[in-house]
Amino acid sequence: MEIGLKILVPLIEISVVLGIVLFHVAYITYFERKILSHMQDRLGPMEVGPHGLLQPIADGLKLFFKEDIIPAGADKIIFSIAPIIVLVPALIGFAVIPFAKESITIFGLTFKPFITDINIGILYIFAFASIGAYGVILGGWASNSKYALLGGLRAGAQMVSYELALGLSIIGVLLLSQSLSMVQIVEAQNRIWFVLLQPVAFVIYVICAVAETNRLPFDMPEAESELVAGFFTEYSGMRFSFFFLAEYANMILVSCIAAILFLGGWHAPFKFLEFIPPTIWFILKVYFILFFFIWIRGTLPRVRYDQLMKFGWKVMIPLSLANIIVTSIVLYIVRG
């Protein structure tokens, strides 16, 4: 019974979180199309449902029933599992995200506001995020297509380069929070959000997050105008949609991390606004960052690949190292 309950509660939580994440992934694609359209003075999807609200469901169904082509000469096994290697890390990162402040009790079962709180929360997310790179590189390699191979290589090199600056940028936050646990990082921002104390780290984090998720203006791996569709050129049907799902799930994940590390998680910005539930604050912050991602996609042109790599290695890494040095020295002086 003990062990049964121990399994049941996480099972329910995981299903709920998975459902919520997939729902938001579906609707982020809708919002992206809508927002981009309106930025370009178009309407975007309008046909399926009122204002095209059912469009994501139609897209999902369409992809589900599409033929799944494995190109001749492709490495069948690796070609088949690469999308899963990309998707799984993007989903399981949500296991340590604290969505709200307090636990809730339904039918005598206590549900914590997160699936689990581990002492190394942020490291856990990074550890599995780095595994996602395998799916991208191997997917490109297995396709037996020149575009896919080049896209996979570019994606791999880009992801590892920006992973460094990403890892370095959060050290400043860890210096302030003195913990790697997501829950404790949020609680450490009780008085002041870390974005105010670590503005440089926040900017570095957001830029690296855009590069990590291969979004414009850093969507080199899938640059339509040069590489057709990059590492997933040869993919179709459900497997193709997995790369898409993973990209948007990763986008939501990095936005959640940004909200937790820098924007105070579920904390309200001011005391008098605390009547609004913490979860609402969290969702608002995540959507604010997601909107920012879509906004820069609508605004900025794509950079060249050499510019991207140079920027990562020659600007982001020294800048994040300098941020760590300055933060630690200032902290030492302030805390005496």
Next chain:
Amino acid sequence: MFGGYLPSNYLPIVVFIIIAIAFGAGTIVAGYLVRPKKTYPEKLSPYESGMKPFSDARTPFPMRYYIIAMLFVLFDIEVVFLYPWAVVFNKIGLYGLIEMMLFIAILLVGYFYAWKKGALEWD
């Protein structure tokens, strides 16, 4: 035989990984039952802007990617050293600060060597 406790906080993560893999595999298998399977050689040939594919698709690529991966390994290990340092920063005082400054300084030497030798250039 085993000292200590079962890290039960990690159990939900294991369950989550299993569910995520099952979701991925399950969706593809379920799709396999309903989707059409009509293939012919032209459909299966890799995309090459409408031309018949020529030469091996796994073309040679620049050594730079290899060097970037190598530099990434070395820097990643440096980052790993920073995590435990950041977490105990308040407790280790001046020694810890100086030690890490020295650590970063030594690696910056390597970084600027890489810069100077053109390992960070792309053309």
Next chain:
Amino acid sequence: MLSFLFFYLAGVTVISSLLVISLRNIVYSVLALLVAFIHIAGLYLLLNAEFIAAIQIVVYAGAILIFYLFGVMFFSTNLKAKVIHHQYPIAIIIGLFILGEFIVAIYSSTFSMNRGEYTVQKIAEAGNTETIGMLLYGVYLLPVEIASLILLVAMIGAIFLAKRELKT
């Protein structure tokens, strides 16, 4: 439960390690190694070493193996290298030597109950990462600095070797 988890993790680690050296396709070997690394991280978790488990994935699976993968792709596409088989005798000798070393190390260590200062309870109270941090930046100051020097040497060596390629 614990024994079951241990035997599962250890079993998969051993099997996938064997696959790494026996698979013909070298990219499959990399994938098998990835599976082995993740299960080794699981073994660390069973030993309550959560920080080491995360680092196992970050460094070995996330960095070193990515580097291998680039290497494998680089050499398999650029050089069309043939698999070298005449190294078997040397490999077996080195393997036996390392095995002997392990056996000596295992038998010379005492599996006694006194495990020094850092008991499970103490680490659980202070936190795994925190304990490692305190030790690294307290007692083991010098080794950490030496580690950074080793990284520096590796970096300079790697760039020196690649210098010729970079110029072109």
